[in-house]
Amino acid sequence: MTDTVAQQPTADAKAAPDTMAWDSGLRRLMMIYLPLGCFVLILLFPFYWMAITSFKPNAELMNYKDHNPFWISSPTLAHIKHLLFNTAYPHWLKTTMLVAIGSTTLSLIASTLAAYAIERLRFRGSPYVGLGIYLAYLVPPSILFIPLATVVVQFGLFDSPIALILVYPTFLVPFCTWLLIGYFKSIPYELEECALVDGATRLQILRRITLPLAVPGLISAGIFSFTLSWNEFIYALAFIQSGANKTVPVAILTELVTGDVYQWGALMAGSLLGSLPVAIFYSLFVDYYVSSLTGAVKE
Amino acid sequence: MSVTTLSSSALAHRQPNWLVRLFDYKPFLIVMCLAPALGLLAVFLTYPLGLGVWLAFTDTTIGRRGIFIGLENFQYLLTDPLWWNAVFYSVFYTGIATFGKFALGFWLALLLNNHFPFKSLLRAIVLLPWIVPTVLSALAFWWIYDPQFSIISYLLVDVLHWKSSNIDFLGSPWPARFSLIAANIWRGIPFVAISLLAGLQTISPSLYEAAMLDGASAWQRFRYITFPMMMPILAIVMTFSIIFTFTDFQLVYAITRGGPVNSTHLLATLAFQRGIAGGELGEGAAIAVSMIPFLVFATLFSYFGLARRKWQQGEAND
Numbered sequence: 022m023t024d025t026v027a028q029q030p031t032a033d034a035k036a037a038p039d040t041m042a043w044d045s046g047l048r049r050l051m052m053i054y055l056p057l058g059c060f061v062l063i064l065l066f067p068f069y070w071m072a073i074t075s076f077k078p079n080a081e082l083m084n085y086k087d088h089n090p091f092w093i094s095s096p097t098l099a100h101i102k103h104l105l106f107n108t109a110y111p112h113w114l115k116t117t118m119l120v121a122i123g124s125t126t127l128s129l130i131a132s133t134l135a136a137y138a139i140e141r142l143r144f145r146g147s148p149y150v151g152l153g154i155y156l157a158y159l160v161p162p163s164i165l166f167i168p169l170a171t172v173v174v175q176f177g178l179f180d181s182p183i184a185l186i187l188v189y190p191t192f193l194v195p196f197c198t199w200l201l202i203g204y205f206k207s208i209p210y211e212l213e214e215c216a217l218v219d220g221a222t223r224l225q226i227l228r229r230i231t232l233p234l235a236v237p238g239l240i241s242a243g244i245f246s247f248t249l250s251w252n253e254f255i256y257a258l259a260f261i262q263s264g265a266n267k268t269v270p271v272a273i274l275t276e277l278v279t280g281d282v283y284q285w286g287a288l289m290a291g292s293l294l295g296s297l298p299v300a301i302f303y304s305l306f307v308d309y310y311v312s313s314l315t316g317a318v319k320e
Numbered sequence: 321m322s323v324t325t326l327s328s329s330a331l332a333h334r335q336p337n338w339l340v341r342l343f344d345y346k347p348f349l350i351v352m353c354l355a356p357a358l359g360l361l362a363v364f365l366t367y368p369l370g371l372g373v374w375l376a377f378t379d380t381t382i383g384r385r386g387i388f389i390g391l392e393n394f395q396y397l398l399t400d401p402l403w404w405n406a407v408f409y410s411v412f413y414t415g416i417a418t419f420g421k422f423a424l425g426f427w428l429a430l431l432l433n434n435h436f437p438f439k440s441l442l443r444a445i446v447l448l449p450w451i452v453p454t455v456l457s458a459l460a461f462w463w464i465y466d467p468q469f470s471i472i473s474y475l476l477v478d479v480l481h482w483k484s485s486n487i488d489f490l491g492s493p494w495p496a497r498f499s500l501i502a503a504n505i506w507r508g509i510p511f512v513a514i515s516l517l518a519g520l521q522t523i524s525p526s527l528y529e530a531a532m533l534d535g536a537s538a539w540q541r542f543r544y545i546t547f548p549m550m551m552p553i554l555a556i557v558m559t560f561s562i563i564f565t566f567t568d569f570q571l572v573y574a575i576t577r578g579g580p581v582n583s584t585h586l587l588a589t590l591a592f593q594r595g596i597a598g599g600e601l602g603e604g605a606a607i608a609v610s611m612i613p614f615l616v617f618a619t620l621f622s623y624f625g626l627a628r629r630k631w632q633q634g635e636a637n638d
Contacts, residue, residue, distance in 0.1 A: 057431045060424075061442070064449050064509065067460040070471060074463065085474050131356035138353035142346060150354065157361050159560075159619070160369060161567035163588035164608045167595040168372035169364065171380075191365040194357050222344045252453040254570045255588075259596050270455035274574055285463055292456035303451050307444045 068296075074289035075100055082285060100286035101294070110291060112265055113272040117251060118298070120182050120268060124189035125246040129239060132194045136201035137227055141213065151202060158195035165191070166259045173260050180262045188260070189250045196249070197242040204238030205231065241309045244302065251299050269295040375605035382599040393606035403607065406585040410614070413501055413586060414566045420505040421561060422554075425512025430546075432513065433520045443514065450510040458574035461503040465489035465575070493583035496576055500584055504571055512557060519553035520546070559622045563615055587611045 074082065076096040081088045088094055104110045138144075139151045169188060170179075178184035208231060216226045232239070257268045264276055273291045277284065343349055376393055380386030397403040432443060449457060464471055473486040489499045523546065531541050569588040572578065578585035578593060585593070587607055595604015 053431055053434050053436065056427070057436075057442075060428050060431070060509075061445065064446060064506070067457055067464060067506070068448065068452070070464060071457075071460040083469060085469070085478065090471060090474055127360075131360055134353040135357035138350050142350050142353065144346075144350050150358075154357065154361065157365055159563055159615075160365060161563060161588075161611075161615070163567040163569050163591065164372060164611055165365065165368050167591065167601055167605045167608055168368040168375055170596065171371065171375070171601065172364070172368050187360070188364050190360045194360060198357060222340055223346075223349055224340070224343050248451055254453075254455050254573075255592070258573075259592070270453050270570075273459065274455055285466075285469075288459055289463060292459045295456050296452040299451055299453065300448065303447075304444070307447075308440075 071289045071293050071296075074285055075293045077286060079286060100284075100290040103284075104287050104290050104294065108277065108287075109265060109272070110269075110294070113267055113269045114294070114298075116182055116266055117268040117270075117295075120185045120189070120257075121247050121250040123182075123186035124193060124250045125243055127186060128190040128193035128197050128246050129243055131190060132197035132201055132242065133232070133235075133239065135194070136198045136205055137231060139198070140202045140205040141210075141231065142223075151198070154195050154198050156195075158192065158199070162192065162253075162255050166255050169256065170259050179260060180266060182261070182266055184260045185250075185253070185257055185268070188256050189246075189253060192253075193246045193249060196245060200242050200245070201235065201238055204235050208234045237309055240306055244306050244309065247302060248299050372605050373609055375602050376609040377606075378602045380602040380605075382601060386602050389602075393603050394610070396603070397606060397610060402582055402585065402590065403610075405582060406587045406590040406607075407610075407614075409497065409584060410566055410586045410611075412497070413504070413568070414562055414618070417501050417504040417508065417565050418558065418561055420501070421508035421512050421565075422558065424505065425509045426516055428509060428513040429516035429520055430542075432517050443517070447510045447514060449507050454507060454570040455574045457507065458503060458571050461499075461506075462490075462575050465499050467491060490576055491580060493580060496580055496584050500572055500575060503575065504565065504568065507571070508561060508565070512561065515557045516550065516553065519550050523549045555623055559619055562618045562622055566614060566618060567611060 073091070073093060076098070077093050078095060078097045078099065081094060135150075135154065139147045139154075173179050173184045173188070176184075178187070212230055212234070213226050216230055221229070252270070253268075254270050257271045258275075261267050261271065264272065267276065269291070273288065273295065277288055277291055343352070375386070377388055377390060378386030379389050379392070428446070432439070432446070436442075463469075467486065467488050467490070470486065470489060472489075473483075476483045477486060488495065490496045527545050527549075528541055531545055536544070566586075567588050568586060569592065572584055572586050572589045573592070576584045578589050587610065591604045591607040591611075593604075594600050594607060598604070
C-alpha cells in the first residue's frame with residue numbers, strides 16, 4: 022500500500038485520500054455509492070412526491086389499493102388548471118417576484134456600497150462596522166417580527182408589499198456585505214491604485230474597475246438574496262393581510278388550506294410551481310452558487 | 321483587462337465639477353457608501369430590536385398603546401405551562417436536529433469529497449432541499465405525514481408488512497415532535513454538507529499522504545487530521561445552525577401550527593400565536609425576548625466551545 026503511494030508522489034495529489042479505496046471496487050461501492058445513493062434518494066423523495074401528486078387525479082390520490090402510489094396511471098393537469106384559473110395564484114406569483122426582485126436590488130446596492138467602503142476605503146473602525154453588519158445577520162426574524170409589525174403600521178405600510186421590500190434587506194444586507202467584502206478582497210488593490218494615479222475619481226474606480234471585476238460575487242449575492250426573499254415566511258405572514266398581496270408560501274398555507282378536506286393535488290401543484298422559479302434561477306447559476314458558498318466558508 | 325478601458329483619454333477630459341470633487345472627499349464618500357446599509361439596518365433592525373425589548377415590559381395589545389408594567393409579562397410566563405413546554409421543545413428540537421444535521425451532513429460531505437462521475441451535478445442536486453422555500457417543502461412533508469395516505473405508512477404496512485396499522489404521525493405529541501425534527505434535519509443536511517465539504521477541500525492532501533506513509537488507518541486519519549482541521553468551520557456552521565434551528569418558525573407553523581394539544585410549539589410559534597394572532601403584542605414580545613438568553617448561550621457555547629476564530633481575517637486560520 023505504502024509503495025503505491027510512494028511511486029506516484031504528487032501525480033494526482035487530490036486523489037491521495039482515496040488511495041486506500043482504489044484497491045477494491047466492491048469496498049468503494051459499499052462505502053461510497055450505496056450511502057450516497059440513499060442520501061440522494063431521501064433528499065429528493067419529497068420533491069418526487071410533490072411532483073407526482075400534482076399530476077395525479079383525485080381518484081388515484083386517495084386509492085392505494087388499486088393504483089401504485091409511486092406512479093401515475095392517468096396523469097391530469099386538473100390541479101394546475103384549478104390553481105391557475107380558479108385561485109389568485111398567478112397574482113401571488115407576481116407579488117412574490119416583485120418583492121424578491123425589489124428587495125434583492127435594494128440589498129445589492131446597499132451592500133455593494135457598504136462592502137466597498139469597509140474593504141476599500143479603509144477608515145478607522147472599518148473592521149468594527151463590518152463586524153457590526155455581520156452580527157446583524159445573527160438576529161433572527163422570529164425575535165423581530167412583533168416590534169417590526171408595529172413599525173410597519175407606524176409607517177403606514179401594513180398590508181403593502183413595499184413593507185416586505187424594505188424589511189427583507191435586514192437579513193439580506195448582512196449576508197451580501199459579508200460575501201462581497203470577501204470578494205472585493207480577492208481583487209488586487211493595485212488595479213485601483215493605478216487608476217487613482219491616472220486621476221480617476223473614487224466613483225469612477227468603483228464603477229469601471231471594482232464592480233466589473235466583482236460581477237461573479239454580485240451574481241452570487243443576487244442569487245442568495247433572491248432565494249432568501251422568495252423563501253421568507255414570517256414577515257410576510259405577519260405584515261400582509263389581504264389575500265391578493267400575499268406571497269406564494271404564505272398564500273398557499275393560508276388561502277389554499279381550507280376546511281378539513283385538503284386539496285392535496287392543488288396544494289402540491291402550488292408548492293411545485295412555487296419552487297420552480299427558485300430552482301430554475303438557481304440551476305442557471307449553480308456554479309457561482311456552490312463556489313461562492315464554499316468560498317464564503319473557506320474565507 | 322479593465323485597465324485598458326481606463327487608460328484611454330475618456331477620464332482625462334471629464335471636467336471635475338463640485339459634485340464629483342465632493343464624492344472624491346473620502347470621509348464624505350465613506351458616509352455616503354455606508355448610509356444605505358446602516359440606515360436600513362438601523363430603522364428595520366436595531367430600532368425594532370430595542371422596541372421589542374420595550375414592548376416586552378408593557379401590556380400593549382393590537383390597537384392600544386400599552387403602559388409600562390415592569391417584569392409582569394415575564395413573571396406570568398414563568399407560571400405558564402405552555403411557555404415552559406415551548407422552552408422544552410425548542411431546546412429538544414434544536415439539540416436533536418442539530419445533532420442529526422451535523423452527523424448526517426458531515427457524512428455526506430465526506431462522501432461528496434470522493435471522486436466519482438457527475439460530481440458537480442450531484443452536489444447541485446443535493447442542495448435542492450435547502451433552496452426550495454421551507455414552507456413549500458414542509459407542505460410536502462405534511463402530505464407525507466398524512467394520517468390516512470402517508471406514503472411511509474403505505475410502505476411499512478402494505479409493502480413491507482412490518483406494521484399492522486397506519487402511523488398517526490401528527491396526531492399525538494411525541495410522534496409529531498419527532499416528525500418535525502425529521503423534516504428539519506432533512507432540510508438542514510445540504511447546507512451543513514456543502515459548508516463542511518468546502519472545509520474538507522481546504523485540508524492539504526499532503527497531510528493525508530504523510531499519515532498514510534506512517535501507516536495511519538482511515539479512522540485515525542479522520543480522527544487526527546480531518547476532525548481537528550474542520551473545527552473552525554464546524555464552529556461557525558454550528559453557531560448558525562443552532563441559532564436558526566432554535567428560532568425556527570416556518571416548519572412548525574406549516575405542519576402542525578403548534579399542535580397537537582400545543583405539544584410542538586417552539587418559542588417563535590408561541591410568540592406568533594400570542595402576539596400577532598392573539599393580539600397580545602406585549603406578551604408576544606416577551607416570549608420573543610425570552611429567546612435571547614438561550615441564543616446568547618448557544619452562540620457562546622458553540623463558538624468558543626469549538627474554536628476561536630478571527631472574524632474574516634483570512635490570515636492564520638490555522
